[in-house]
Amino acid sequence: MILFFQLLLWIHPVIAFTFPTWDGFRDLLVRKTSELRSIHLQKRAVNKTLWVRAYTYEGSTFFDEWDFFTYSDPTNGLVQYVDRDTAFRDGLTYITEEGRANMHVDSWTNLTLEQVTSRSKLRPSVRIHSKRRYNHGLFLLDVAQAPHGCGSWPAYWSTNENWPVDGEIDIIENVHSNRSNQVAFHTNPGCFLTTPGNFSGIAGSTTCDASINFNTGCGIVDQSIASFGPTFNEKGGGIYAMKWDSDSIDVWFFYRSAIPTDILEGLPNPGSWRLPSASLSSVGCPIDNYFRNQMIIFDTTLCGDWAGTSYSRVGCPGTCEELVTKGANFVNATWSINSLKIYNKTVINTWYLDGGASDIQFPVLTTLFAAICIFLSALL
Numbered sequence: 001m002i003l004f005f006q007l008l009l010w011i012h013p014v015i016a017f018t019f020p021t022w023d024g025f026r027d028l029l030v031r032k033t034s035e036l037r038s039i040h041l042q043k044r045a046v047n048k049t050l051w052v053r054a055y056t057y058e059g060s061t062f063f064d065e066w067d068f069f070t071y072s073d074p075t076n077g078l079v080q081y082v083d084r085d086t087a088f089r090d091g092l093t094y095i096t097e098e099g100r101a102n103m104h105v106d107s108w109t110n111l112t113l114e115q116v117t118s119r120s121k122l123r124p125s126v127r128i129h130s131k132r133r134y135n136h137g138l139f140l141l142d143v144a145q146a147p148h149g150c151g152s153w154p155a156y157w158s159t160n161e162n163w164p165v166d167g168e169i170d171i172i173e174n175v176h177s178n179r180s181n182q183v184a185f186h187t188n189p190g191c192f193l194t195t196p197g198n199f200s201g202i203a204g205s206t207t208c209d210a211s212i213n214f215n216t217g218c219g220i221v222d223q224s225i226a227s228f229g230p231t232f233n234e235k236g237g238g239i240y241a242m243k244w245d246s247d248s249i250d251v252w253f254f255y256r257s258a259i260p261t262d263i264l265e266g267l268p269n270p271g272s273w274r275l276p277s278a279s280l281s282s283v284g285c286p287i288d289n290y291f292r293n294q295m296i297i298f299d300t301t302l303c304g305d306w307a308g309t310s311y312s313r314v315g316c317p318g319t320c321e322e323l324v325t326k327g328a329n330f331v332n333a334t335w336s337i338n339s340l341k342i343y344n345k346t347v348i349n350t351w352y353l354d355g356g357a358s359d360i361q362f363p364v365l366t367t368l369f370a371a372i373c374i375f376l377s378a379l380l
């Protein structure tokens, strides 16, 4: 009896081969055995993209790594940008109790119309340039409040001294109390916004060349009517994300109540987010030829080339110069920033073992059969 089961254990593959009618049995024991032997575990390469925190501007140290720009406004606004000491002394710049970095336009001093029109005294405001320069990255700005109101022209953007050769990226920008943000790019000739593209906003001009169209650049207006202005602030602002790599420069806006959890957890994964509001693709603009060494800039100017020339068309009172004389007109011209976090893209070359189709049930069956034979032979 013992011998019988031991014999059965060794000869069952032979039986299976010898009796072709026992197809099912043979299939189970033999054909799949050969299949199992032919499986080559393959090492497959994959590139995993990780965004790793590289730098943070936040809380009490927010203002440490910035230069305060003090030249007259290059866009002809009716502001006087003040230096760091003046900004902190006069309360234009400070950290709030909640740890937010605030930047104000002076909303308490009155000027005379003569001072404004002659530009002998203009309204104090703040413009800061990051000391660090960036090439590529994921820039997450958590903003609680952005400036708006008649005459205001705020911007969160990036460029450098070699403009427009090294490019300009406008991430948050608009004028007055417009409710939709406009993203724009200004470059050397030869860079075009591809439309339709992988973005949800509404494209304007598609020529990014700063030397034509009065430097309109190529722009995309967010469809959300809470991406700028009063509604943006009422909803507590949100997160503006800008992703810049060789493939594209993309901008997303997330309401505070709809910030993706991967951002909240500190492990942002743009690949998992919805379509960006704006995207400049390398299809029409080889990104690395047009954008380099960007410094980040926050500013709020008044009137000037955009807010001044559009002033009479948006239902604001009087003239922009008259508006600038009264401090109280600028109570809403305030940046209030929770943080600006910059992440670097890290591509990890990794691999996994690919075993093809799963035949896992077969070894279980033969093992079971062999175990039964061994068990029975031992028992008897």
Ligand SMILES: *[C@@H]1O[C@H](CO)[C@@H](O)[C@H](O)[C@H]1NC(C)=O
Binding pocket: 045, 046, 047, 347, 349
């Ligand atoms: C991964 O990236 C390397 C360059 O770092 C590239 O040569 C390779 O083709 C990529 N592999 C895959 C599977 O995308």
Ligand SMILES: *[C@@H]1O[C@H](CO)[C@@H](O)[C@H](O)[C@H]1NC(C)=O
Binding pocket: 108, 109, 110, 326, 327
């Ligand atoms: C500025 O002007 C407003 C309105 O004309 C006036 O109410 C206010 O007191 C003035 N502020 C100062 C500091 O003079």
Ligand SMILES: *[C@@H]1O[C@H](CO)[C@@H](O)[C@H](O)[C@H]1NC(C)=O
Binding pocket: 053, 054, 133, 134, 135, 136, 137, 344
């Ligand atoms: C992140 O990238 C910037 C260039 O944009 C570079 O200067 C910096 O060293 C990088 N930081 C880290 C932590 O890799």
Ligand SMILES: *[C@@H]1O[C@H](CO)[C@@H](O)[C@H](O)[C@H]1NC(C)=O
Binding pocket: 174, 178, 179, 180, 181, 182, 221, 314
């Ligand atoms: C708001 O801004 C967009 C683009 O910046 C512009 O096309 C639109 O006319 C503006 N709307 C108003 C009411 O000013």
Ligand SMILES: *[C@@H]1O[C@H](CO)[C@@H](O)[C@H](O)[C@H]1NC(C)=O
Binding pocket: 194, 196, 197, 198, 281, 282, 283
């Ligand atoms: C949009 O995305 C698709 C799929 O990733 C890509 O093939 C296409 O080139 C993209 N279009 C543009 C303008 O970048």
Ligand SMILES: *[C@@H]1O[C@H](CO)[C@@H](O)[C@H](O)[C@H]1NC(C)=O
Binding pocket: 148, 149, 150, 230, 328, 329, 330, 331, 332
């Ligand atoms: C400031 O914003 C609030 C809320 O949107 C608005 O009611 C008020 O009129 C604004 N004030 C000025 C001077 O723009």
